[in-house]
Amino acid sequence: MSQKIAYFKNWIGNGPALFASGPFSDLVRVIPLYDLEKTDLSGYRALLFSSNLDQRYAVTQRDRLEAYLEAGGQMVCNGHIVRPFLRFLRLYEVAPYQNVETLRIHPAMPHPIFAGVDYEDLTFRRGVAGFYSRGSNPVPEGAEVLSTISPQRLPVDWLLNLPGGGRLLVHSGNDIWMHANDDNSASRITPQLMNWLQEAV
Amino acid sequence: MSTQPLIAVLDNGTYFHHRTLHTPEFAPYFNRVIYARELDAAALADCDALIVLDRTNPELLMRHRQLFADFLAADKTLVVLGESNPELWLDGVESTPCPTNFWWWLTPGADSGLRLAAPEHPLFRYITLADATWHQHATFRLPPCAQSLVDIADTGSILYEEIRPGAGRLIVTSLDPAYHHGSYFMPATTRFLRGFLSWLQASLQPEGTAGV
Structure with a gap:
């Protein structure tokens, strides 16, 4: 399988500096979102979708995206699901705010x-x-919950491993790589995510 | 009998556009939702106003530069919310980015720097300065026919209204309420949309019918 990871951007410019010119620019190819329909997905070991995704468009690509996952591909999706563009996705549910504990993030299943x-x-x-x-x-049936939010422990980050070796990682919020330059332990997520995406054969 | 204005809005398919467009109290203001990729002159037929929500992909707007110019020339109202790079697809808009501080309010007694530039403007019967206060992304050079409504003190306008008699009304802001309201983040953005949409609709009523 190709070494490259595709990042689909719904914006002008060359994409996030992290992927366009930064530490992962050799690994990641930034592709305009609306070129998805003519992109040979089999050429990429993973597909990255930001929280800025046009979900109305993504719905039109559902069959191709599901086929990609079933063939062993990897996908990372961020944001709030408002139009399930994969059969594994459900509509986002906000945690009803009571106090700061509503927004506290908790670890669930350990993951690299x-x-x-x-x-x-x-x-x-x-x-x-x-x-x-x-x-x-x-979460869909069979998903591993990696982190949760609020005293109710609602799933925030979850991973679905598919029978063909495909992997779907969903983050229920701002782009999970937004912490790449944070001056604390949150900055570990992005390089660890990129390493994990490269480990699949 | 007053004629209800027809307000169109662009939908870029993002989750925050979706939530904003489907918020029950806001949906009635959006008389026509146009999927941004399907924008054309036919979609705007009979519309009195078009709202470009914040964080709409500028690439989808740049291809319609002439359409927007024609819309204004037909004496319509165009509303442009923030983080959509209007300087790339509208004539006469000049934007200067400014540092965005999400945490300024944590300092006791902090001043956001925002000022009502035209306190007597009808918009401020519908929103307060606090409703327009969260953080800032950019300021604008004020075009000749424009009136600034909200300024960053000593820096520039973040919300202005440009009325070209017989040639349209352009309302531009660098505020991004749809993104934050749509993200369930910052209640001021919900208050801003509530008041702004109500004012916009009232301002589109035939003169003398809305008291605006």
Whole structure:
């Protein structure tokens, strides 16, 4: 399988500096989102979708995206699901706000992506909670829950391993790589995510 | 009998556009939702106003530069919310990015720097300065026919209204309420949309019918 990872951008310019010119620019190819329909997905070991995804468009690509996952591909999706563009996705549910504990992020199943991450650094940015997530994209059957939110422990980050070796990682909030330059343990997530995506044969 | 104005809005398919468009108290203001990739002159037929929500992909807007110019020339109202790079697809808009501080309010007694530039403007019967206060992304050079409504003190306008008699009304802001309301983040953005949409609709009523 190709070594490259595709990042689909719904914006002008060359994409996030992290992928366009930064430490992962050799690994990641930034592709305009609306070129998805003419992209040979088999050429990429993983597909990255930001929280800025046009989900109305993604729905039109559902069959191709599901076929990609079933063939062993990997996908990372961020944001709130409002139009399930994969059969594994459900509509986002915000955590009804009561107090700061509503927004506290909790570890669930250990995973290399979150190794060494202090969850205080996910819950708070400069003392303010709510940047990482404010709710949950409900899980499909068989998903592994990696992190949760609120006293109700609603799923925030979850991973679905498919029979053909495909992997779907869903983050219920701002782009999970937004912490790449944070001056704390949250910065571990992005390189650990990129390493994990490269380990698949 | 007053004629209800027809307000169109672009939908870029993002989750925050979706939530904003489907929020029960806001949906009635959006008389026509146009999927951004399907924008054309036919979609705007009979519309009195078009709202470009914040964080709409500028690439989808740049291809319609002439369409927007024609819309204004037909004496319509165009509303442009923030983080959509209007300087790339509208004539006469000049934007200067400014540092965005998400945490300024943590300091006791902090001043956001925002000022009502035209306190007597009808918009401020519908929103307060606090409703327009979260953080800032950019300021604008004020075009000749424009009136600034909200300024960053000593820096520039973050919300202005440009009325070209017989040639349209352009309302531009660098505020991004749809993104944050749509993300369930920052209640001021919900209050802003509530008041702004109500004012916009009232301002589109035939003169003398809305008391605006």
